[in-house]
Amino acid sequence: MTDTDEAVASVSATFATAPSFAETVRVFGKIGLLSFGGPAGQIALMHRVLVDEKRWLDEPRFLHALNYCMLLPGPEAMQLATYAGWLLHGVKGGLAAGLLFVLPGAAVITLLSAVYLLVGDVPLVQGLLFGLKAAVLAVVLEALIKVSKRALKNAFMVALAIAAFIAIAFLKLPFPLIIAAAAACGALLHFLGYGAKSGDGAAVAEPARDMPEWTKPSARRFASTLAVWLVIWFGPLFVLHATLGGGNVFAAEATFFSKMAAVTFGGAYAVLAYVAQQAVEVHGWLKPDEMLTGLGLAETTPGPLILVLVFVGFLGGARLSGLAPIAGGLAGAAVTLWFTFVPCFLWIFVGAPYVETVRNVRWLASALSAVTAAVVGIIANLAVWFALHVLFASVGERVLGPLSLPVPDWPSFDAASALIAIAASFALIRYNANMIVVLAAAALAGMAVQLIR
Template sequence: MTMADDAILSEPGFELPAPTFAEATKVFAKIGLLSFGGPAGQIALMHRILVDEKRWLDEPRFLHALNYCMLLPGPEAMQLATYSGWLLHGVRGGLVAGLLFVLPGAVVITLLSAIYLLLGDASLVQGLLFGLKAAVLAVVLEALIKVSKRALKNGFMVALAVAAFVTIAFLKVPFPMIIAVAALCGAAGHFWMSRPAIGAEPEEAPQPITVMPEWTQPSWRRFLTTLTVWLAIWFVPLAVLHMTLGGANVFAAESLFFSKMAAVTFGGAYAVLAYVAQQAVEVYGWLKPDEMLTGLGLAETTPGPLILVLVFVGFLGGARLSGLEPLTGGLAGALVTLWFTFVPCFLWIFVGAPFVETVRNIRWLAGALSAVTVAVVGIIANLAVWFSLHVLFGHVGEWKVGPFTLPVPDFSSLDIAAGVIAIAAGVALIRWHANMITVLVAAALAGMVWTLVK
């Protein structure tokens, strides 16, 4: 594309032709298959494909959608894919984009859960997971660098991101509180920075003239219809399971538990993993005490959102407590978990997105949502630090200093092999821009070899 083409594309009122449904499906399938590295990497992947390469979405609309998804419970990257598909082709586009983002990883983690159930701690499987976890650390760090460069545009944004990191990493402030304070700071910062000089007339920035598809226009009739349909899709199966199997049945218990998780998982999977592990082990008996970390390792190394770790939990619960043949019970448990974890995500998007699109040009609100994105950079940095510590060290303690809680790794538990694989993967990805799948495969092979020879 030439510079002249870029100039034409930047003119107000000009719109790129929308992709066909088949083209969009193919691209979202590619995104779903390549969505490794947690939310940071997945968001960066979608930005590169949908904004930079395909130019189906412009930067402001993509970031506006991201800001909204950050405020929702559930996996923000999956919801961003759903929102993007909805912008392009309405509800069917959102359904296809969201399902293709989730299903590849869901299939993989279900297969890995079955292997774990049947083979347990088989050395080759453990070696594969060991190498992948180390390489995914490099993927997350690379994505964090990219997202930071794009989001942190001035000193105020850097300070806000650092503050968010400190408050969640060292002060253990709840994620929703950080998001709320960031939004207030963003709105206040907009009013402060946009104050006109004394005697100056406020200047209105030109707004691009954009003709949006009919389905993106807010309609109360559509709102009520969509809300009714998706609440039924969510709660009718829930009621049927409880009425036919009884509340004590493992599948009924999973449907209710994961519905609750879908409504409160603000801040992504890490925000609720401790609670899920406690309930799954101590209350329901679905897992053994150390198995949540195994599930986390599986989810970290599969495409799709990290919250797919719940599929591992649901699979083992169904396999052990349903009374069915273990694999049959496990598959049923995985299906129940998938349904009640991800159906609410479609509800949030299809009900709320038309109204969110109408506030894109409300500048103070846009400032608030932009600040949320900046705060989430700090949140992702915290996740990167947490992941690094738990990949590289066998034991990580805590040191309390006043209101601060600092992680203290046991340096005698440093895993040198994991560090070597992570550094090699980081150099390949960040310095040499190697293909991510190639790096992950090489790391998995290295982990298997190390497990065999040590």
């Protein structure tokens, strides 16, 4: 029996059905095209297909992989798809699953970015985007409620979420520090005898069964995989700086989105406020309200919500590269896509073999549960930030000692925006309406408001 035959037999011992690589590609292609609705919907889709329908993964292994991906920086749903593909067919399976999850949405958001750049000043288009921005606030609120129900199972988790909100919203502490502190608190709670239990959302895994060779830790494979992916990540970054200079927009985007790839704990919702501030005030890639526009466009596409960064990179390249707008935008989108998602493959291919060996380490489960609770506070901060910038044309800031408090300009309150946001919130949260339908209705309402005005 060849090594490949042994690996497939080993997979068969672990999964109810060992799929061929062609079938794996076909199924993950379908997932990539249908992955609307943000991470909650995407994870539910993968669970239904991979665990319930295909039975390629068992429940404990799926939950264990999900908990690991939630701890990583970057889009957890995309990394979960990569992890699942890697379990089935090694690196080539992980690459296929991850790319198929990202590329359809990346193509759509790039096209929408070009349309926005070319016709964004048309009044009806402005009205459409006005409605989308208001509806996005409802989408963020819905995400906050869903994550809260899953993560805040006891008083300690609620307190941790509140502390994370204060730290990010008023003390302006960095994301990695908040996430690290939350993980430390969760681990400490375990050692004090109050750690996460299965009822608190922790995955209680069964002992690992026989697994393919590529899933087993190897110091040699670790070193070679780490070296290859570091070159893939940082090689183009070095080339851009060496050939274009650090002041060039593409080099600046490569550096910025590399940093984002390393600190985007909690997914897109947790980091968008920071990206918006940096892209507008520091780099000048966007106008003040355009992050909300990009988020609205990203919500209408399949794939991870972090694809909104492609919109940011497209506009930066189109406006500041010195190339023709579309050419500069396409180059900016490609740079952003590369430096946002290459690190995701590194985290999985380097770390997953070791994660598979610690599936029953309870203090890690407790730390993961605490991180999820902190992410609730971070998403709550994003909801507040979005609400202020959707409902008010002007928002200032007041400093009181270590606290930085937002101060809206009350005369700039936009009643039409508030009405669209409230209607969208009722539709999504109260009546569980289809998100794409709600966004389309909000866009039509925005166009109507624009015509009336």
